[in-house]
Every structure is written in C-alpha cells, then in structure tokens.
Amino acid sequence: MIPVEPIHEFIEGIGYDALIESILMLISALVCVTAYKVYQITKGRNSQMLSLGFLMLSISYATVAAGNLTLFLQQTVFVQESFFFIIHFSYLFAKTLGLLTLATIPLKITDKRIYALLAFLAFVGVYASVANIVLFQAIILVFYAIIVVAHAKAYLAKRNKNTLMLALGFGLLAFASVAYMFLDRGFEVYILGHILEFAGYAFILAALLFAYTFQHETRKTSNHS
Amino acid sequence: MKKGGSSRPTHILYKANLSYAMMEQYLEELTKKGLLIVRKQDEVKIISLTDQGYQYIQNYQKVKSFMDTFGLDEE
Numbered sequence: 001m002i003p004v005e006p007i008h009e010f011i012e013g014i015g016y017d018a019l020i021e022s023i024l025m026l027i028s029a030l031v032c033v034t035a036y037k038v039y040q041i042t043k044g045r046n047s048q049m050l051s052l053g054f055l056m057l058s059i060s061y062a063t064v065a066a067g068n069l070t071l072f073l074q075q076t077v078f079v080q081e082s083f084f085f086i087i088h089f090s091y092l093f094a095k096t097l098g099l100l101t102l103a104t105i106p107l108k109i110t111d112k113r114i115y116a117l118l119a120f121l122a123f124v125g126v127y128a129s130v131a132n133i134v135l136f137q138a139i140i141l142v143f144y145a146i147i148v149v150a151h152a153k154a155y156l157a158k159r160n161k162n163t164l165m166l167a168l169g170f171g172l173l174a175f176a177s178v179a180y181m182f183l184d185r186g187f188e189v190y191i192l193g194h195i196l197e198f199a200g201y202a203f204i205l206a207a208l209l210f211a212y213t214f215q216h217e218t219r220k221t222s223n224h225s
Numbered sequence: 226m227k228k229g230g231s232s233r234p235t236h237i238l239y240k241a242n243l244s245y246a247m248m249e250q251y252l253e254e255l256t257k258k259g260l261l262i263v264r265k266q267d268e269v270k271i272i273s274l275t276d277q278g279y280q281y282i283q284n285y286q287k288v289k290s291f292m293d294t295f296g297l298d299e300e
Contacts, residue, residue, distance in 0.1 A: 034291060035291075035295070038288050038291055038292065038297070041284075041288055042288065042292070042297075044297060046296075046297040046298070047292070047297050050295055050297060105295075105296065105297070106296065150296060151296060154296045158293070160293055160294060162290075162293075162294035163293070163294055163296065166294065166295065207294055208291075208294075210294075211290045211291045211293070211294035211295075212287055212290065212291050
C-alpha cells in the first residue's frame, strides 16, 4: 500500500473547516436536545420532527468534521479512499434526511409513506448522479427554501423577532448551499460556504437562546421587582 | 400572577372568561396538583400560586416561546 501525505494546499483550511463543522454540530445538538425536551412535555409530532431533523444535521456535521480531520493523518490510498467514501455518503445521507425532516413541519406531511417516498427520491437523485455533490446541494436548497418561506410567513403574521432570526439563519444556509455548488471555482468558494454556514447557525443559536433562555430570565427579573 | 402573589376569584373569572362552575372545577384540579393554594382571609377567598405553580408557569412560557419561534403549532 502507498502511504499518502496530506495535501498541503488544502491543509491550512482543513483545521478551520473541521472546527467550524464541530461548532455547527454542537449548535444542532443543542436545538435537538431542546426540541426533545419540548417533545417530552407536549408529545407533539412537530417538536419530535424538529428534534430528529437537528439530530440528523448534528450527525452530518460530526461525520464531515471527522472526515476532514482524518486528512491530517498519514494513510494508505486504500484507507483514505475508504474513509472518503464512507464519510462522504454518510454526510449526504444524514444532511438530506435531516433537512427533509425539517421541511416536513411547514409542509404538514404526517403520512409516513409520503415522507419515505420523498426520502427515497432524494437519495436516488443524489446517489445515482455523477455530479452528486451539485445535485445534493440543489436538493437541500429546495428544502432550505421551504423552511425559509415558512419562517418568513410566520414572521410576517406574528412579527416574532426570533422567527425572523431563524428565517435569516436558514436563508444564509441556503446561500451556503449555492456557494458549494461552485466548489470547482476554487478554494475561496469553500471558505465562503463555511463562513455563510457559520453565520447561519449563529442566527439559529441566537433565536434559540432568545426564545428559551433570555426570555425566561427577563420575565424572572421583572417578577421579582 | 406573580411569584408569591395572590388573587381573588372574581379577578380570575374576568381574566379567564370562565363561568363560576368551570372556575371552581379548574381551581380544585390545580389545588390537588399542588399548583395553587386556596385560603380564606377576612371571609374572602384568596387564591395563591405555590412555588411549584410558579415553576410550572415559567416552564410553560419557555416551551411556548420555543414553539412560537420554531413554528411548532401542535394540533
């Protein structure tokens, strides 16, 4: 087996991208846990789907971060290609399923057969395509669009600033998806995609904190005064 | 109702838009669950929140705020 040195023109970015992906994994996990706590109280289907969706997103980021970190290691060609294959397709699987799950909330899809059919079509599209990464980004862009429109409509109806932050967050993730479609244009596009994703998740985290933590603290303070 | 605060039944009737019979039913249930205390002061019925009741309202507000933000209108 031939040992493979890390590709040095990429290596400078690889540490940072894995760091960003680890942060995104933690934020997704935080939303997942909070939604699960809410699900335990309400036993509602939507909070269950939100929890599952963010769990899948958290897994997808964990996978891709682990994959990027393995590039630091000296490996044989076989090991590196096997890692890439497993990690790449696990990432596509988890992220597609996560975003599909989130999109079923505004679409009000309650029938498991419709959910399974959509997942099947998405996976066939992604895995059967030669340019699977471009098609993958195009498919998740559709899911992002559904989520952004739903949150934007909710904001216009209720003027809840947290909902607006979520709409902006998912909007930035949609732009990141567009950027990733043009990865062949250069490494700068990869960096731009990560910056947009990081900014998107910062908005999602802010919405979560304002909704669940700060709002609680403010009320607590006013009640004591 | 604030922590440690209290209210009279008439105020609750107006705020909650309930009939007297319905209110009595709810008060009994909430008292049994330890969320409210009903006592008499100068022949007037006073209803107070317990610590557990206050905690319940806090948690309810957190959950409601989260659900409103993420558009989780459970049916």
